Amino acid sequence: MKDAGDKVKSGEWSIDEYADFLGNISNTLAQKEQEIREIEIPEEAFEDFREELEMGFMGIELYNDGIAEMKIYVEDKDSAHIDYGLQLIADGNERINEAMRINRENRRKLEEMYIDTSTFM
Numbered sequence: 001m002k003d004a005g006d007k008v009k010s011g012e013w014s015i016d017e018y019a020d021f022l023g024n025i026s027n028t029l030a031q032k033e034q035e036i037r038e039i040e041i042p043e044e045a046f047e048d049f050r051e052e053l054e055m056g057f058m059g060i061e062l063y064n065d066g067i068a069e070m071k072i073y074v075e076d077k078d079s080a081h082i083d084y085g086l087q088l089i090a091d092g093n094e095r096i097n098e099a100m101r102i103n104r105e106n107r108r109k110l111e112e113m114y115i116d117t118s119t120f121m
Helices: 002-010 016-035 045-075 080-116
Strands: none
Touching: 002 016, 002 045, 002 080, 016 045, 045 080
């Protein structure tokens, strides 16, 4: 993302190339987000995943906000939009990484519970 911003700022990429890049990233993210939202979570397990889901969706929202901010550059050529968009994306990445950490922790707990209960059989 930063490389693309640097390329358009330096003139190595045209505005149209940058707009296409952002559009492709935006479409890919929308597809991934839809796939995540379509994962069925049983109602009785939802509470166990709440923190992970909230953190992950907050990260996705920030990432989308960052792309939207960067798209404003295409209209007004103010590089501050690229810089702010990159910051939003970095914040989003942090939250997505935290969601993944929570996911790993939850899986570890489930595995430990399975191991603990299987020893009594």
